[in-house]
Amino acid sequence: MTTPPKSNGPIIAVDGLSVGFRSRAGAWLPVLRDITLSVGAGESIGLVGESGSGKSTLALAMMGYLKTGLHVLGGRVDFSGIDMFAQDRQSLEKVRGGRLALIPQNSGQSLAPNLRVGAQIGEALRLHSALPEARHAARVLDLLTQVRLPDPASIARRYPHELSGGQQQRVAIAMALAGEPEALLLDEPTTGLDVTTQAHILELLRDLARETGMAMVYVSHDLGAIARVCDRVAVMYAGEVVLEGTAAQILRDPSHPYARGLLASIPKLSDVCLPRALDGRPPPPGGAGDGCAFVARCAIATERCMVERPDLSRIADGAKTRCHLPQQVRSIPLSGERNAQQRQLPAELSLSLGDLAISYARAGLFERLTGRDTAKVATVDGIDIELRQGETLGLVGESGSGKSTILKSIAGLLPPLHGQIALRGQDDLPPRVEDRSAKHLRDVQLIFQNPDESLNPRQTIAQILAQPLKLYFGLSGQALIARTTALLAQVRLGAHYLERLPSQLSGGEKQRVAVARAFAAQPELVLCDEITSALDVSVQAAVLELLDDLRRDNGTSYIFVSHDLAVVKALSDRVAVLYQGRLCEIGPTVDVYGPTAHPYTEVLLGAVLEPDPDFVPSLSASDVVEQSPPARGCPFQRRCPKRLGAICDQTAPPPKTFAAGHTIWCHRDDLAAPQLS
Amino acid sequence: MLSMLMRRSALGLITVWLVSIIIFIGVEILPGDACTAFLEREAQGLLLENCRRDLGLDRPAWMRYGEWAANALSGNLGVSPDGQRQISELVGYRLRNTLLLASGAILCGIPLALFLGIVAALWRDRPFDIIVSTTAIAAMTIPEFVSATLLILIFSVWLGWVPGIVLTSSNAPLAEFFPEVLLPIAVLTLVMTAHILRTVRSSVIETLASDYAQMALLKGVPYWQMVFRHVLPNALLPTINVVALTIAWLLGGVVVIETVFNYPGLGRMMIDSISDRDLPVTQAIALIIASVYVGVNLLADLLTMVANPRLRTAHLRGK
Ligand SMILES: Nc1ncnc2c1ncn2[C@@H]1O[C@H](COP(=O)(O)OP(=O)(O)OP(=O)(O)O)[C@@H](O)[C@H]1O
Ligand code: SF4
Ligand code: SF4
Ligand SMILES: [Mg+2]
Numbered sequence: 001m002t003t004p005p006k007s008n009g010p011i012i013a014v015d016g017l018s019v020g021f022r023s024r025a026g027a028w029l030p031v032l033r034d035i036t037l038s039v040g041a042g043e044s045i046g047l048v049g050e051s052g053s054g055k056s057t058l059a060l061a062m063m064g065y066l067k068t069g070l071h072v073l074g075g076r077v078d079f080s081g082i083d084m085f086a087q088d089r090q091s092l093e094k095v096r097g098g099r100l101a102l103i104p105q106n107s108g109q110s111l112a113p114n115l116r117v118g119a120q121i122g123e124a125l126r127l128h129s130a131l132p133e134a135r136h137a138a139r140v141l142d143l144l145t146q147v148r149l150p151d152p153a154s155i156a157r158r159y160p161h162e163l164s165g166g167q168q169q170r171v172a173i174a175m176a177l178a179g180e181p182e183a184l185l186l187d188e189p190t191t192g193l194d195v196t197t198q199a200h201i202l203e204l205l206r207d208l209a210r211e212t213g214m215a216m217v218y219v220s221h222d223l224g225a226i227a228r229v230c231d232r233v234a235v236m237y238a239g240e241v242v243l244e245g246t247a248a249q250i251l252r253d254p255s256h257p258y259a260r261g262l263l264a265s266i267p268k269l270s271d272v273c274l275p276r277a278l279d280g281r282p283p284p285p286g287g288a289g290d291g292c293a294f295v296a297r298c299a300i301a302t303e304r305c306m307v308e309r310p311d312l313s314r315i316a317d318g319a320k321t322r323c324h325l326p327q328q329v330r331s332i333p334l335s336g337e338r339n340a341q342q343r344q345l346p347a348e349l350s351l352s353l354g355d356l357a358i359s360y361a362r363a364g365l366f367e368r369l370t371g372r373d374t375a376k377v378a379t380v381d382g383i384d385i386e387l388r389q390g391e392t393l394g395l396v397g398e399s400g401s402g403k404s405t406i407l408k409s410i411a412g413l414l415p416p417l418h419g420q421i422a423l424r425g426q427d428d429l430p431p432r433v434e435d436r437s438a439k440h441l442r443d444v445q446l447i448f449q450n451p452d453e454s455l456n457p458r459q460t461i462a463q464i465l466a467q468p469l470k471l472y473f474g475l476s477g478q479a480l481i482a483r484t485t486a487l488l489a490q491v492r493l494g495a496h497y498l499e500r501l502p503s504q505l506s507g508g509e510k511q512r513v514a515v516a517r518a519f520a521a522q523p524e525l526v527l528c529d530e531i532t533s534a535l536d537v538s539v540q541a542a543v544l545e546l547l548d549d550l551r552r553d554n555g556t557s558y559i560f561v562s563h564d565l566a567v568v569k570a571l572s573d574r575v576a577v578l579y580q581g582r583l584c585e586i587g588p589t590v591d592v593y594g595p596t597a598h599p600y601t602e603v604l605l606g607a608v609l610e611p612d613p614d615f616v617p618s619l620s621a622s623d624v625v626e627q628s629p630p631a632r633g634c635p636f637q638r639r640c641p642k643r644l645g646a647i648c649d650q651t652a653p654p655p656k657t658f659a660a661g662h663t664i665w666c667h668r669d670d671l672a673a674p675q676l677s
Numbered sequence: 678m679l680s681m682l683m684r685r686s687a688l689g690l691i692t693v694w695l696v697s698i699i700i701f702i703g704v705e706i707l708p709g710d711a712c713t714a715f716l717e718r719e720a721q722g723l724l725l726e727n728c729r730r731d732l733g734l735d736r737p738a739w740m741r742y743g744e745w746a747a748n749a750l751s752g753n754l755g756v757s758p759d760g761q762r763q764i765s766e767l768v769g770y771r772l773r774n775t776l777l778l779a780s781g782a783i784l785c786g787i788p789l790a791l792f793l794g795i796v797a798a799l800w801r802d803r804p805f806d807i808i809v810s811t812t813a814i815a816a817m818t819i820p821e822f823v824s825a826t827l828l829i830l831i832f833s834v835w836l837g838w839v840p841g842i843v844l845t846s847s848n849a850p851l852a853e854f855f856p857e858v859l860l861p862i863a864v865l866t867l868v869m870t871a872h873i874l875r876t877v878r879s880s881v882i883e884t885l886a887s888d889y890a891q892m893a894l895l896k897g898v899p900y901w902q903m904v905f906r907h908v909l910p911n912a913l914l915p916t917i918n919v920v921a922l923t924i925a926w927l928l929g930g931v932v933v934i935e936t937v938f939n940y941p942g943l944g945r946m947m948i949d950s951i952s953d954r955d956l957p958v959t960q961a962i963a964l965i966i967a968s969v970y971v972g973v974n975l976l977a978d979l980l981t982m983v984a985n986p987r988l989r990t991a992h993l994r995g996k
């Protein structure tokens with residue numbers, strides 16, 4: 001691999017760039033405002049900010065590309081001396097994908113579905129590589145090997161949909177590397193991937209940056225990922241850069257109120273408290289007014305902030321901040337203070353799952369007629385869990401571990417193969433939702449990941465909330481209105497939201513409405529399926545606080561499913577770790593996150609990233625995606641870094657109890673610290 | 678893939694069979710029968726009874742259906758009420774005429790629709806697109822008989838280029854249908870182009886906005902190469918089914934157009950046979966239409982499957 005020539009000047013220079021679109025009324029509304037930023041050769045810089053802050057727009061603008069409708073309102077972008085917005089199509093085509101390459105957020109959708117991945121990488125080679133055509137096939141394999149894909153020859157022949165998310169992302173990286181770029185733009189390259197996959201991809205990117213000496217612009221809302229790969233960080237808010245400095249300056253003790261709020265709203269493994277919510281939301285494009293764009297949400301704002309827009313100016317520690325009061329920002333705390341754990345719980349049971357097994361493979365008509373049973377291994381098996389009233393059980397595991405499957409079964413949407421689901425210890429729930437009584441339906445409520453799909457877009461918020469109230473409590477008229485208003489107040493939304501449609505709400509507000517709808521039924525148990533995954537961290541923190549309030553007030557039990565171990569830790573009393581639909585470990589949160597752990601829990605925890613530039617993840621297992629559980633033995637046998645041998649492949653590991661209620665399923669004897677029984 | 682082909686063909690046969698039953702029941706439910714229709718005012722008393730006995734209409738319905746089905750299975754669709762001619766021969770001519778009309782419209786319409794749809798999408802919101810899209814909406818919303826009448830007015834009454842009405846008899850040689858058949862073909866082409874074009878246009882626009890099209894540009898792929906390699910193969914997949922539906926609609930006989938132009942095709946024959954309570958003819962045409970629908974849709978699904986790697990590999994690897 002040839003290292004690009006290092007020059008002294010920056011490789012990408014953004015100078016006073018403003019980008020905007022024309023509103024219906026004809027006014028220009030800015031999406032990026034007066035951005036000045038430079039990236040040196042070989043440097044990696046992170047762009048962070050909430051959704052809508054303009055980070056993707058800025059990254060794409062560095063390629064001389066704007067989404068349809070957007071226009072440059074002022075300023076310029078230079079890539080190694082080339083003015084990117086003054087080029088014709090042909091010269092842009094030469095640079096794009098060659099000297100300057102993009103790795104998109106969702107590689108699954110960014111690879112053309114009709115072309116084999118080898119052909120797509122080959123296309124990049126044909127466009128940007130000096131290699132003779134005959135050597136391309138071999139180079140494709142080299143590239144696939146460089147991004148650490150096993151069996152590159154077989155991968156090259158596959159179509160994108162035949163690869164896992166992590167593999168697709170690696171293919172996208174290989175494609176970007178084909179032109180031997182001097183700079184790489186990455187737009188949320190690991191969002192939506194499992195923790196382990198994400199950690200592996202980030203390590204790969206770090207290594208590649210070191211090997212090839214290319215510069216990187218890394219767009220992400222995930223400060224943990226940024227901490228791992230970036231030397232410098234720019235924080236964006238409402239289309240402006242509000243803080244810029246080294247990773248350590250920005251992630252340890254940032255000098256801008258927004259950055260501090262952002263940092264405090266991130267759940268961290270090292271925290272014992274709920275993250276702190278950052279209330280309010282950013283102004284829409286063009287809505288920032290004359291003063292500081294952050295003024296409405298800033299805890300230390302003064303009169304001056306309302307009328308005078310602060311400049312991005314250098315402060316004592318060398319960082320640049322856009323704030324009038326950089327001396328006062330230290331008073332804004334960097335973590336939450338509400339401790340969600342250590343609550344007194346009653347002894348009564350809320351839900352018990354007895355030896356639950358679930359399978360998606362339904363015997364078809366043909367199999368049933370011929371009596372041939374589909375002898376497939378059940379997707380989920382052997383789930384024995386008891387949940388006390390008011391308790392929150394966290395359910396963690398990589399994608400495909402069966403978290404949502406278990407919730408669907410409890411909700412009656414997917415009848416189990418066998419096993420009991422009982423409420424309050426004795427009230428057996430019928431397996432099918434059709435057979436459940438109104439009381440049963442009321443008692444178990446499910447909240448989905450994506451409120452856009454679960455809220456009817458044609459109904460107003462009032463209608464959405466009225467449905468369960470009419471159905472379960474027969475409310476009408478004045479009483480109905482009073483109750484819907486009270487519900488909205490519970491999720492901290494004003495009554496003026498009643499007549500709005502879901503499309504007129506932000507993502508976080510929609511999810512609150514979904515929570516309010518679940519609580520309208522006054523349920524015994526609420527099942528939360530990744531309900532904060534689609535939300536910005538600041539909004540996520542607010543939803544977590546809300547869930548904590550609601551369980552305190554109503555004594556509701558939760559099963560809280562998430563792939564984010566830090567989020568689960570913040571909210572849960574107990575945690576269950578699942579792999580391939582089997583329990584690996586269950587116990588009180590402190591114990592599961594403590595030193596005695598199942599090898600799989602260790603792998604998961606090792607891959608979690610902290611927003612700290614010195615934090616190094618420990619990657620002990622591969623990130624291979626397994627399609628189905630092994631027929632016998634330990635479910636984790638194929639990836640376990642601590643595998644003992646044949647016993648793990650042959651015999652299902654027995655449960656071993658460590659502290660009170662802390663159980664681990666593993667054959668190893670050296671998991672426990674010696675002082676335990 | 679083979680098993681799915683067999684399953685779909687079996688389902689198709691069942692569909693066709695169900696259609697024949699439904700048509701039979703439908704005609705039974707209609708007041709009157711072939712004899713009341715044939716004898717009109719004199720349909721009473723002995724005359725009616727004799728007629729019914731001659732045609733076998735006095736037997737129970739299930740028996741008549743059974744007999745028809747048995748004959749149909751052996752390829753005998755029955756004879757016309759006057760007993761002179763084989764129904765297969767009568768219907769055969771009409772089917773040929775309909776095929777002439779349909780293939781004309783298909784040969785002109787599909788390439789035209791693809792071309793206009795793609796260009797309109799690539800030049801979205803520019804004058805060309807606006808003109809094409811507005812014309813398409815107009816062609817879809819104006820009832821067919823209005824556009825047909827308009828074309829007759831222009832091309833036959835004012836310009837006198839082609840006759841506005843087809844006077845050729847149904848069993849004349851194909852050559853005698855020219856140039857009369859051109860106007861009905863034009864109307865059909867207009868309507869079907871409008872339908873297909875709109876699907877093509879919106880599908881291409883959607884694909885142009887996809888992440889992978891954007892990615893191709895950002896990877897430095899030249900614009901036209903992106904269009905032909907990354908966009909069109911994916912954008913045209915959903916149009917296969919629309920094209921299939923349009924073809925099935927054309928082959929099923931287009932009653933309104935045939936009526937306006939007095940064209941001797943299947944559609945008009947179907948209407949006539951229903952009003953005559955001529956069950957054998959109705960059944961024969963229904964069988965043709967149902968088989969065309971089933972066949973064309975099966976073909977479209979097969980084509981989609983072959984052209985879409987996602988479906989193709991799912992069937993190869995999954996089962
Ligand atoms: N084509 C467009 N036309 C008009 N406005 C747009 C367009 N694309 C984006 N915007 C607006 O520009 C702003 C910045 O969008 P951008 O996609 O850059 O945000 P982001 O920080 O990348 O957010 P996310 O984290 O959700 O990806 C948002 O207010 C968005 O609504
Ligand atoms: S300028 Fe004022 S409102 Fe803006 S961040 Fe600083 S203190 Fe807060
Ligand atoms: S039982 Fe064996 S394979 Fe399974 S987690 Fe324990 S050591 Fe690993
Ligand atoms: Mg983005």
